[in-house]
Amino acid sequence: MNDESNFISTQLLQKVYPATKRGQEDLTVFDKVNFNIRKGEFTTCIGHSGCGKSTILNILAGLAEPTSGSVMMDGKSVSGPSLDKAVVFQNHSLLPWKTAIENVAFAVKSRHPEWSLLQIRKQCVKYLEMVGLNDSYNRKPSELSGGMRQRVGIARAFAIESKLLLMDEPFGALDALTRGIIQEELIKIWEQTQQTVFMITHDVDEAIFLSDRIFLMTNGPYARVAEAVVVDLPRPRDRSQIVHHPDYYKIRNHLVDFLVSRSHELSGSSNGAEERQEESGTVDGELLLPPDVNPALA
Amino acid sequence: MKYDRIITAALLSVGFFLLFLAVWHIGTYQEEHTVEAVELTSEQVAILEEAGMSASDKETYSSQGLTFDQINQIASMGLTLDDIEMAGGLEAFGFTTGGAAEEAKTGFPSPALVWEEAYYQLSDPFYDRGPNDKGIGTQLKYSLFRVGMGFFLAVIVAVPLGFLIGMSPLLNMALMPYIQILKPISPLAWLPVALFLIKDSEKASIFVIFVCSIWPMLINTSFGVANVKNDWLNIAKTLECSKFRTAYSVILPAAAPTIFTGMRISLSIAWLVIVAAEMVIGGIGVGYFVWNEWNGLNLASMIFAIFIIGIVGLCLDLTLGQFVKIFSYED
Ligand SMILES: Nc1ncnc2c1ncn2[C@@H]1O[C@H](COP(=O)(O)OP(=O)(O)OP(=O)(O)O)[C@@H](O)[C@H]1O
Ligand SMILES: [Mg+2]
Numbered sequence: 001m002n003d004e005s006n007f008i009s010t011q012l013l014q015k016v017y018p019a020t021k022r023g024q025e026d027l028t029v030f031d032k033v034n035f036n037i038r039k040g041e042f043t044t045c046i047g048h049s050g051c052g053k054s055t056i057l058n059i060l061a062g063l064a065e066p067t068s069g070s071v072m073m074d075g076k077s078v079s080g081p082s083l084d085k086a087v088v089f090q091n092h093s094l095l096p097w098k099t100a101i102e103n104v105a106f107a108v109k110s111r112h113p114e115w116s117l118l119q120i121r122k123q124c125v126k127y128l129e130m131v132g133l134n135d136s137y138n139r140k141p142s143e144l145s146g147g148m149r150q151r152v153g154i155a156r157a158f159a160i161e162s163k164l165l166l167m168d169e170p171f172g173a174l175d176a177l178t179r180g181i182i183q184e185e186l187i188k189i190w191e192q193t194q195q196t197v198f199m200i201t202h203d204v205d206e207a208i209f210l211s212d213r214i215f216l217m218t219n220g221p222y223a224r225v226a227e228a229v230v231v232d233l234p235r236p237r238d239r240s241q242i243v244h245h246p247d248y249y250k251i252r253n254h255l256v257d258f259l260v261s262r263s264h265e266l267s268g269s270s271n272g273a274e275e276r277q278e279e280s281g282t283v284d285g286e287l288l289l290p291p292d293v294n295p296a297l298a
Numbered sequence: 299m300k301y302d303r304i305i306t307a308a309l310l311s312v313g314f315f316l317l318f319l320a321v322w323h324i325g326t327y328q329e330e331h332t333v334e335a336v337e338l339t340s341e342q343v344a345i346l347e348e349a350g351m352s353a354s355d356k357e358t359y360s361s362q363g364l365t366f367d368q369i370n371q372i373a374s375m376g377l378t379l380d381d382i383e384m385a386g387g388l389e390a391f392g393f394t395t396g397g398a399a400e401e402a403k404t405g406f407p408s409p410a411l412v413w414e415e416a417y418y419q420l421s422d423p424f425y426d427r428g429p430n431d432k433g434i435g436t437q438l439k440y441s442l443f444r445v446g447m448g449f450f451l452a453v454i455v456a457v458p459l460g461f462l463i464g465m466s467p468l469l470n471m472a473l474m475p476y477i478q479i480l481k482p483i484s485p486l487a488w489l490p491v492a493l494f495l496i497k498d499s500e501k502a503s504i505f506v507i508f509v510c511s512i513w514p515m516l517i518n519t520s521f522g523v524a525n526v527k528n529d530w531l532n533i534a535k536t537l538e539c540s541k542f543r544t545a546y547s548v549i550l551p552a553a554a555p556t557i558f559t560g561m562r563i564s565l566s567i568a569w570l571v572i573v574a575a576e577m578v579i580g581g582i583g584v585g586y587f588v589w590n591e592w593n594g595l596n597l598a599s600m601i602f603a604i605f606i607i608g609i610v611g612l613c614l615d616l617t618l619g620q621f622v623k624i625f626s627y628e629d
Contacts, residue, residue, distance in 0.1 A: 063532050081535040093529040097551045097627040106547065110537035142628035160537070 006072070007039035007196055008060065008164065011287055013069035015055050029055055030223040033069070034287045035215055042190060042197045044207040045225075046255065047217030048263060053200045054090055057168050060198060061087045073164065083111055086157040090168035090200075092149045094141040100152045101137040104128060104159050111160040127155040130185050132178065146173040154182065158189055165190075167199040171206065180239055183210060187236070204255045208248065209237060215290070216258050219267035226266050229254060230294040247296035254295035319409050326408040336360045338369075349373035359388075368393055407598040415598035416605075430590060432582065434606055441576065441583040442610070444500070445568045448507025452564060455508075456515035457557060461545070463516070464523025464553070477516060485510035485571045489578060499579045503572065510571045511564040518560025522553030554625035562618035569611045584610075 013033040019026050029052040037043050045053050058064035060071055062081040071078040073085075081087075094103045104124040112120070128137055131151040141149050150173045157165060171179045183206065190197060201207050207214045214229040233245055242248060338346075338360055346356050351373045358379055359369045372382070372391075382388060407415075423435030463469050488509050492502035526549050534544040576585025584607055591600035 061536060063535060081532070081538070083536070083538050085536065087532075087536050089529060089532070091529065093533055095530055095533065095548065095551070096629045106533075107537055110539060110543075140627070 005038050006036040007041075007074060008037040008198070009072045009287075010035055010056075010060075011070050011072070013056065013059060013066045013071070015052060015059070015064075016067040028221050030217075030220060032288075033223075033225050034289050035225050035228065036289060037196055037198060038212075040194045040196055041212045042187075042199075042210055043213050043215060043228075044199045044201050044211045045215040045217060046201060046204070046207055046259065047223065048219050048259070049202075051217045051220040051223040051263075053217065054168050057087075057166050057198065057200055060164075061085050061166050063087070083160060084162050085164045085166060086160050086162040088150075088153050088157045088165075088167040088170040090172070092141075092153040092173075094149055094152055094156075096141050099138045099140055100133060100144065100148075101125070101128060103141070103152055104156045107156045107160050123159055124155075127159040128152070130158065130189070131155045131182055147175065147178060150174065151178075151182065154186075161193055161195075163196060165195045165197045165199075167197070169200050169202065171201070171203070179206070184239070186210070191236075204252060204259070207231075207255070208233070208251055209239065209242060213292070214255065216255070216263070218263050223267065225290045226258075226262070227290045227293045230292050232294060232296055250295045250298070254293070254298075322409050326406050336363060336365055338366060342366045342370075346370065346373050350376065352378065355379040362388065364388070364393060405595070405597055407601060411598045412601050412605075416602045419599065419602060429582075434584070434587065434603060437582060437584045437587040437603075438606070438610060441572050441585065444503050444576075444583065445507055445565070445572050445614075448504045449511045449561075449565055449568050451504070451508045452511035452515060453561065456512045456560075456564075457519050460516045460519025460557070460560075461523050461549075463520035465545075465549075467524075470520060470524065477513065481513040481517070485567075486574055486578065489575060493579075499581060503575045503579055503583075506575050507568045507572060511568045514563040514567065515557070515560040518563070519553065519557045522556030522560075523549055525556075526552040551625070551627075555622055555627070558618065558622040558625055562615065562622060565614050565618055566611065569607075569614055573607060 010033055014031045015029045017027040017029065033056065045056070047053050055064060059066050060078070062078050062085065078085075094100075095106065098106065101121070101124050104127060105120050108115070108120045108123050112123075115123075125137070128134075131154050133148060133151055133155065136144060136148060141152070144152065150170060154167075154170050157167070171182060174182065187210065189195070197210075199210070208231055211231050214231060215225045216227050216229060217223050218226050229251065231251060233242060233247060233251075338356070343356070346369060347353070349370070351369070355378060356369065359372065364372075372393075382391065385391070419434050423433045423438075425431075425433040426436065463473055485506050489502060489506050492505040493499065496502050496505060530548050530552055531544070534548045539547070572583065573585035573588065576583035576587075577589045580586050580589075584603060588600055588603045588607070591597070591603060
């Protein structure tokens with residue numbers, strides 16, 4: 001296998017939360033989750049609430065341990081968090097006693113301990129401006145709106161220029177306009193830095209606009225990554241033009257159809273020849289990866 | 299709107315205070331005027347004059363509320379008013395005069411008297427007339443020094459130790475039982491132990507303050523440190539912060555409001571305890587001052603000292619409250 005094709009690879013990830021009360025059953029959130037991400041690829045993950053997306057992201061970040069299975073990054077097993085993996089948290093997680101710029105500076109200083117204060121400040125300002133926070137540097141998170149806080153969180157993750165960028169619904173609290181602007185900034189940064197991105201979203205259009213591939217997760221418990229939808233639309237993509245592309249609605253309908261009905265149908269355990277192979281998560285000793293599906297070719 | 303409420307509250311506060319003063323004043327005022335001159339009948343006057351009592355002496359006694367029987371007793375002893383005053387007044391002979399009766403019943407000084415005493419004490423707070431008679435300022439100085447020393451030592455021990463306990467669930471489990479047992483012991487119970495071990499009353503009182511200050515700080519610090527939001531620790535982890543940097547730039551600021559709240563509770567308790575400890579230990583300090591004034595029946599001075607204790611306690615609390623405010627954050 002070449003390293004380019006699986007910069008990140010997860011192998012038979014499983015997460016079980018043990019029962020907390022007597023008589024309750026253990027909760028297996030997801031099971032046998034296998035997927036690969038190529039170097040420099042932009043991937044998103046879509047699935048219903050509670051299927052375990054955030055948990056998978058935390059495992060990729062090294063912040064949580066899977067019950068079983070492993071994650072490889074760049075050929076090495078992920079054993080803990082590191083500066084190689086920047087995280088934008090679902091709940092922004094800013095340090096409330098630091099101002100916006102201090103929050104970003106805290107990250108930059110960790111990345112570049114040798115930098116002067118001026119260099120750190122320049123880097124912070126660059127990324128804060130990129131997310132559109134031009135004159136709120138010196139405000140504390142409690143004095144910022146929800147969307148502004150989230151943007152500071154995004155700036156903090158971008159500013160350390162890591163190899164892998166993990167984002168948990170980063171644009172959830174933003175209005176459509178700001179969201180669009182930051183999505184475009186994100187694509188620009190991604191094209192410049194050639195970071196590998198794994199992002200969770202609930203927004204189908206956002207996923208199509210940004211992604212190379214979209215991982216679709218079935219409903220939990222026993223959630224799986226059912227397939228990887230290939231988005232073969234040409235880049236650079238233009239927000240207003242892309243919807244007129246003949247493939248756009250094929251992809252979009254495929255995604256919506258999955259969310260509305262198939263995510264439910266495929267969930268849990270059912271019988272069938274195919275299923276039995278999937279029971280083990282492997283075929284002939286090889287990991288069973290979710291099939292790449294290109295709705296445009298269907 | 300907001301100012302309206304503040305002003306109303308202030309007016310109400312002042313009103314309550316005036317009400318309190320009025321009740322106090324009436325309560326003490328009436329007692330002073332219960333002395334009613336005893337009217338003597340002409341027969342009784344004749345008997346007294348026969349026993350050789352001068353008319354002016356007789357007037358004085360009756361105006362002080364002595365009954366005829368009592369006056370007659372004095373007359374039968376053949377003493378003049380001058381003799382009696384020389385010997386220490388009517389009270390010395392076992393007579394309760396109107397004034398003395400009032401004093402014995404409540405003895406409670408009026409607000410005006412306390413105010414006078416306050417003025418007198420505060421006009422020279424640092425006077426020194428021998429070991430048992432020093433100004434309130436000097437007394438406060440000693441008490442504050444003891445509280446300050448004990449509290450400071452407690453901070454030095456409790457904050458780092460609380461940090462360790464908070465960081466390590468193992469230490470927490472191992473030490474919490476002891477903390478829970480030691481915490482409810484009245485700090486004064488340590489006083490004999492301290493006196494026996496240290497054999498120095500000054501150091502013993504500092505030790506008592508140290509002991510009573512340490513628990514709230516220890517518990518609050520470990521609680522604050524243990525309950526730092528996981529999200530914030532995760533940030534430090536993803537940024538590969540060293541243990542020291544995490545402690546210094548994430549845990550410490552996150553726990554600071556809780557730590558300072560612990561200090562605030564400790565200092566309040568320390569101020570409560572020092573008064574009691576000084577009453578027991580004696581020598582000098584506001585606690586002893588109160589006790590000493592009580593023993594000397596200087597009630598006005600005692601009440602003044604009690605007010606001062608309250609005011610100083612308030613100031614200490616406000617100071618620590620400011621620290622809590624500086625270090626608190628809105629999440
Ligand atoms: N500490 C925990 N103990 C027990 N169950 C947990 C715990 N944390 C998460 N879960 C369960 O794990 C499942 C997955 O949670 P997760 O946060 O990964 O969902 P998600 O897909 O990110 O959902 P959303 O889209 O709403 O953010 C949920 O059903 C949740 O109830
Ligand atoms: Mg989530």
